[in-house]
Amino acid sequence: MKLRIKVIEVSSDTNIGGAGKCLLTLLENFDYNKFEIKVILPRNSLLKQHIDKLNIPVIEVDGIADKSLDIKAVKALKMIFKREKPDIVHTHASMSARIAAKQAGAKVIYTRHSVFPPSKKISEGIGKFINGIINNYYSDSIIAVAEAAKDNLTDTGVDDKKIKVVLNGVDGLTPVSTDEKRVIRDRFNLPDGYKAISIVARLEDIKGHDYFIEAADRILRSGYKVRFYIAGTGSYERQLKEKVQKLNRQEQIIFTGFINDVDRLMSITDIQVNASYGTEATSLALLEGMSLGIPAVVSDFGGNPGVIKNGENGFVVPKQNSQAIAEKIQLLLDDEKLYKKISEKALVIFAQTFTARAMTKQTEKIYLESVTK
Numbered sequence: 001m002k003l004r005i006k007v008i009e010v011s012s013d014t015n016i017g018g019a020g021k022c023l024l025t026l027l028e029n030f031d032y033n034k035f036e037i038k039v040i041l042p043r044n045s046l047l048k049q050h051i052d053k054l055n056i057p058v059i060e061v062d063g064i065a066d067k068s069l070d071i072k073a074v075k076a077l078k079m080i081f082k083r084e085k086p087d088i089v090h091t092h093a094s095m096s097a098r099i100a101a102k103q104a105g106a107k108v109i110y111t112r113h114s115v116f117p118p119s120k121k122i123s124e125g126i127g128k129f130i131n132g133i134i135n136n137y138y139s140d141s142i143i144a145v146a147e148a149a150k151d152n153l154t155d156t157g158v159d160d161k162k163i164k165v166v167l168n169g170v171d172g173l174t175p176v177s178t179d180e181k182r183v184i185r186d187r188f189n190l191p192d193g194y195k196a197i198s199i200v201a202r203l204e205d206i207k208g209h210d211y212f213i214e215a216a217d218r219i220l221r222s223g224y225k226v227r228f229y230i231a232g233t234g235s236y237e238r239q240l241k242e243k244v245q246k247l248n249r250q251e252q253i254i255f256t257g258f259i260n261d262v263d264r265l266m267s268i269t270d271i272q273v274n275a276s277y278g279t280e281a282t283s284l285a286l287l288e289g290m291s292l293g294i295p296a297v298v299s300d301f302g303g304n305p306g307v308i309k310n311g312e313n314g315f316v317v318p319k320q321n322s323q324a325i326a327e328k329i330q331l332l333l334d335d336e337k338l339y340k341k342i343s344e345k346a347l348v349i350f351a352q353t354f355t356a357r358a359m360t361k362q363t364e365k366i367y368l369e370s371v372t373k
Contacts, residue, residue, distance in 0.1 A: 004033070005371055008086040008106075010040045010077075010097040011047060012064045019092045019113040020047050021284055022145070022168055022359075027054055029360035035367065038084065040077070040097065042066070068095040078103050087371050098138040107370045110135075111143040111166075112153055115302035116279040122156045132157020140373070141366055145281045146303030164366055167306065168282035169359030172291030172350065176267045184264050189254065194225045197329060198269040200262055200285035203234030206278025208299060213243055214322035215273075215329065216253050224333060228253045231265055266292060271332055274298040277319040282307055290350040293343040297328045307354070313346035 009027070013020045023039075024047070030037055038057045041048055042065035051058050059080060063073035073096040081089060081104035089101035090109045101108045122131040135142070135158045142163045144150035154160045176184065190196050197216070201207040209230060216228040230240070230253065237255070244253045259265065262285070266272075272289040273296065274280065280302030287307065289296060296314035298304040299321075308314040315331075317324035332339050 004036045005088065005367060006036045006038075006084070006086045007088045007090060007367060008038050008040060008081070008084060010064075010089060010091045010094050011045070012042055012066060012068065012094045012096075013047060013092070014042055014045045014065050016046050016050075018168075018281065018284055019111075021170075022111075022113065023047070023092055024050055025170060025356045026360055026363060027051060027056055028171075029356050031364060034364065038086075040064075040080065064094060064096055068093055069099075070096050074100045074103075077101070081106055088367055090367075095138070102138050107140045107373075108138060109141045109143065109366060109370060110139045111145065112149045113145055113281055114279055115146055115148045115152055115281045118152055118156045128155075128157040130157075132159070136162060141370055143363065143366065146306050148302045148306065149281055164362075166359060166362045166366070167354060168284060168287060169354050169356045170284055170287045170291065171356045173263045173266055173288050175292060176264075181268055184268050188227075188229065188256070188265065188268065190227050190268060191225075194227055195270040195333060196227055196229060196265075196268050197271045197273060198229040198231060198265055199273045199275065200231045200265070201274065201276065201283075203230070203232050203237040203240060204278075205236045205239075206276065207234075207236075208275025208277050208320065209236065209240050210243065211275045211299075211320055211322040211325055212273050213240065213247070213249075213253060215325035217247050217249060218322065218326040219329060219333075220249065220252055222330070224330070226252075226333070229256055229265060229269070230254065231256045231259060231262055233258045263288065266294065269294055271329055272296045272314075273325060273329070274304055275319070275325060276304065277301050280304055287350065287354045290346045290354065293347045295332055295339060295342040295346060297325055297332075309349070311342075313342060313349050 040059045043060045048058050063070040077097050077100035086106050089106045091097040092111050098108050121127045143166050144163050145168050150163050199212045272294050274283050282303040296308050298308045299319040300316050301319045305316050310316040315328040
């Protein structure tokens with residue numbers, strides 16, 4: 001075995017989503033005594049400025065921006081892999097890179113970052129058979145970021161022996177001082193004596209903000225001193241704002257827009273909600289909240305039940321059910337002893353399972369196993 005294993009990470013993302021954040025976390029935590037890392041990105045990706053700060057070489061490639069497969073890109077990537085001679089190519093959803101890496105003779109590792117119900121075209125009959133052949137051939141190992149992600153893969157014909165579940169991890173957030181909290185509460189218009197309940201997710205219909213808003217309205221009608229915060233942007237923003245306007249809740253249900261320092265909002269959040277029902281792997285926002293001991297109320301969809309253990313570090317409720325969300329939030333608001341117990345357990349579970357180092361060590365183990373096969 002070589003002194004250092006050469007790995008090329010490939011991302012096709014131009015923006016920074018969950019997959020991009022996971023890649024950055026890996027790059028910040030790899031053991032560079034064991035691994036020599038380079039990264040391939042599409043031209044003008046927002047990830048580049050962050051990777052440059054880590055002094056990790058970046059190779060920009062045309063034709064891969066925000067898409068999995070491009071025949072011209074396969075040729076360009078193959079030339080790069082032939083030149084660089086990596087032991088491993090780790091792709092974050094790029095089929096172009098998987099094909100090119102296979103042709104260049106590198107070991108191919110693919111991470112499935114998303115969870116969503118597969119279409120019948122690839123989960124039944126001949127479509128499932130063909131999808132399985134393609135994915136099994138162009139991957140030596142597959143990383144699924146949640147058990148639900150693994151289920152999606154096996155449901156579409158992928159060999160479960162190739163798949164290893166590596167749960168997402170994050171660097172824990174640092175608690176802020178009482179004085180800092182006061183400043184942050186003022187920034188977000190959170191009055192003294194009021195609790196903050198937050199949802200941090202792209203504003204898309206499948207993220208379930210409708211049910212969060214309906215739950216908020218139920219709770220506010222019961223007279224609780226709370227403010228509800230919706231952090232993020234997306235294509236469903238206008239519809240959600242119109243819904244809040246019709247309820248006349250603009251002062252109590254607050255849209256923060258996109259905020260770079262979402263950790264500031266998290267530092268004053270008492271309860272976090274994830275209401276996804278169409279796509280959700282392992283929510284990084286949930287993990288960051290857990291690192292501060294924030295209990296969560298989440299839908300029973302995708303990777304959520306793999307992060308939140310019902311009654312331990314939060315509550316899992318049926319998807320698309322605003323009443324259930326409201327009931328569990330009210331339970332946490334009403335029972336201080338229960339809240340404290342769940343908050344303490346959240347800290348324990350985070351430290352045991354969801355740290356950035358835990359995710360990175362498991363990924364490194366897969367790299368080492370791949371080159372020794």
